[in-house]
Amino acid sequence: MMNIAVCIKSVPDPEYYEKITIDPESKRLVRDGIPAVINEADCHAIEAALRLKEQNGGTITLVSMGPPAAKEQLLEGLAMGADAAYLISDRKVGGADSLATSYTLSKLIETVGTFDVILTGNESADGATAHVPSQLGVWLNAAHATNVVDLYYDNGMVVTKQFETGRGKYRLQTPCVIGVTPKANEVRFKNVRTILEAKNKTLKVLSAADLKDVDDQYLGLKGSPSQNGEVEAMSGNKECKMLQGTETEIADQVVEIIHQIIGVKEEA
Amino acid sequence: MAKEIWVYAQKDADVVKELLAKSQEIAKVIGEYKVCAVALGDDLKDAKNLGDLGAEKVYAVEHTSLKEYRCDLYAKAIEKLVQKYQPEYFFFGATAIGSELAPTVVALVKTGLAAHCIDLRYGKDRLNCMVPAFGGKVISEIYIPNARPVMASVRPGILQTEEAAKYEAELVCEDTSFLNDETSTEEFLGFEENQKDTNNIEDADVVVSAGRGITSDASWNALTQLADKVDGAIAWSRSFIDTGRVKDESSMIGTSGKSVKPKLLVNAGVSGAAQYVCGIARAKKVISINKDPKAPIFAYSDYGVVGDAEKILTAVAAKL
Incomplete structure (x- = not known):
């Protein structure tokens, strides 16, 4: 039997990122009207949990931190086949950077159960720090691995991590925290049974006061060593020479530029 | 301290x-x-x-x-x-x-x-x-x-x-x-090196890159033909992967992909999304072809062509 926790995050749908603007006065991001979805990598973490449960038996508990509306994404996770879901939603935990977020999630995990394996998406689409799996590992005093492209249980969790030059295989003692990438699996379609069952499963919203053994200094804004300054839109500053003329004339100019840069290639 | x-x-x-x-x-x-x-x-x-x-x-x-x-x-x-x-x-x-x-x-x-x-x-x-x-x-x-x-x-x-x-x-x-x-909670089991990349975009002198604007077989063929003529590596943007023609992220340019530093980068049908342009900052000379004169990619380019990528690429490849 394997008790599995999966951390999920409700994020603005990446399909709509082009609609995000910056308020020229406040220099803050304007993301009104953009729908929320489960972070994509987290869906792969849920899928990985479903497969581990099929192979080893056990339970799947979803945990998340976010506004009350994030219940929607937890409900969707239950419809994917998870067994129970907990959301920590409280002003006291708001404004958190990755260190404070991972601390809060670690306390939520410790409050709602005892787990052998904790899965997360490797990174979120919005902030994309990819810090949370490693930091959760430290807070929970557990082994951890990120950038994981394959995972299974064999006397510990055997994970394959993707590095630049190749893939490394490690066996982690349990409990452990694993950052799952989309490469790890294909997410299955939801079936009617799990969708119908979802509404009858446990879905609880907790406040900071519900968390066990919390040290307030690590929560929220106060517990966040890093701060956000201004945001700016990306923009280029090259003086681009626009080539003019008919297609043939333009092609001639492009050929000349190519020759100037890389030289004329000798015909074999 | x-x-x-x-x-x-x-x-x-x-x-x-x-x-x-x-x-x-x-x-x-x-x-x-x-x-x-x-x-x-x-x-x-x-x-x-x-x-x-x-x-x-x-x-x-x-x-x-x-x-x-x-x-x-x-x-x-x-x-x-x-x-x-x-x-x-x-x-x-x-x-x-x-x-x-x-x-x-x-x-x-x-x-x-x-x-x-x-x-x-x-x-x-x-x-x-x-x-x-x-x-x-x-x-x-x-x-x-x-x-x-x-x-x-x-x-x-x-x-x-x-x-x-x-x-x-x-x-x-x-x-x-x-x-x-100290004991470790991790046991190292082994390492398997990547297969040799024959299309190494990071070290190539010339890179020809496809964006969302490369939609037809003809435009893709024109692009590969040009790359072949200049011994260039073929790269692409995240949006190009989304069109479904390719899946491989190892030749993708951008913050979640690779950074390139060729002597010459040719962007074809690449609009210049912010995550893409982060990956081309060290390209020495950049030529971009896009049908939209307002495409952000031109602000990251030395030379720009407003036009149909297929036609321009075909004409250029024919003259090389």
Whole structure:
């Protein structure tokens, strides 16, 4: 039997990122009207949990931190086949950077159960720090691995991590925290049974006061060593020479530029 | 607090050189800071050579248990070093190892970390770490006001720096006997190298890159034909993958893909989404073809062509 926790995050749908603007006065991001979805990598973490449960038996508990509306994404996770879901939603935990977020999630995990394996998406689409799996590992005093492209249980969790030059295989003692990438699996379609069952499963919203053994200094804004300054839109500053003329004339100019840069290639 | 800027010297990672050069620039601005490299491993006899890359001082943490990378032991060893010497700044390359090790160290020493930065700029009496967010749509300034060290992971192949000054580095060999008693929660089982990449976009002199505008077979054929004529590697944007023609992310340019530095980059049908242009900052000359005269890619290009990519590429390939 394997008790599995999966951390999920409700994020603005990446399909709509082009609609995000910056308020020229406040220099803050304007993301009104953009729908929320489960972070994509987290869906792969849920899928990985479903497969581990099929192979080893056990339970799947979803945990998340976010506004009350994030219940929607937890409900969707239950419809994917998870067994129970907990959301920590409280002003006291708001404004958190990755260190404070991972601390809060670690306390939520410790409050709602005892787990052998904790899965997360490797990174979120919005902030994309990819810090949370490693930091959760430290807070929970557990082994951890990120950038994981394959995972299974064999006397510990055997994970394959993707590095630049190749893939490394490690066996982690349990409990452990694993950052799952989309490469790890294909997410299955939801079936009617799990969708119908979802509404009858446990879905609880907790406040900071519900968390066990919390040290307030690590929560929220106060517990966040890093701060956000201004945001700016990306923009280029090259003086681009626009080539003019008919297609043939333009092609001639492009050929000349190519020759100037890389030289004329000798015909074999 | 030591007036030192540390760089994690991951073995064989090009980003170490970039970070040391950037650290020298920062040291000049803030004054009297020493740029130091931190090397871990089981055999560090060459660690002093990090002086050639710009390190004034090298901290060598050598122990048999550090032969293979294991996150928990590496992080513990680094934590100990940080507690002992208390550097003010500490930078990692945002490689797979750096992206795992840096947040682990941060959680152990309880400081702040800016992730996957594309630049580090000193201003307003603080170090501003420029971090792309929302898929690179915006760049956020992240700073760490109070906690120390200020930590950042920086994407490889993006920093633009002057050549670093070389040093005859001072070597500090740490006592690592505490590692004799440490057990790891990780067992290293093996490493399988990537298959040799025949289309290596990172080292190619010429790169021809496809964007969302390459929709037809004819335009794709024209692009591959041009690449063939100029011995160029073929790359693409995230949006091009979304069109379904290719799946492979190993030839993708951008913040979640690779950075290129060719003598010549030809962008065909690439609009220039922020996450893409982060990956082309070091291309020497850029020609872009796009049917939209307002496409952001032109602001990152030396030459621009407003027109049909298929027709232009075909005409150019025919003349080469």
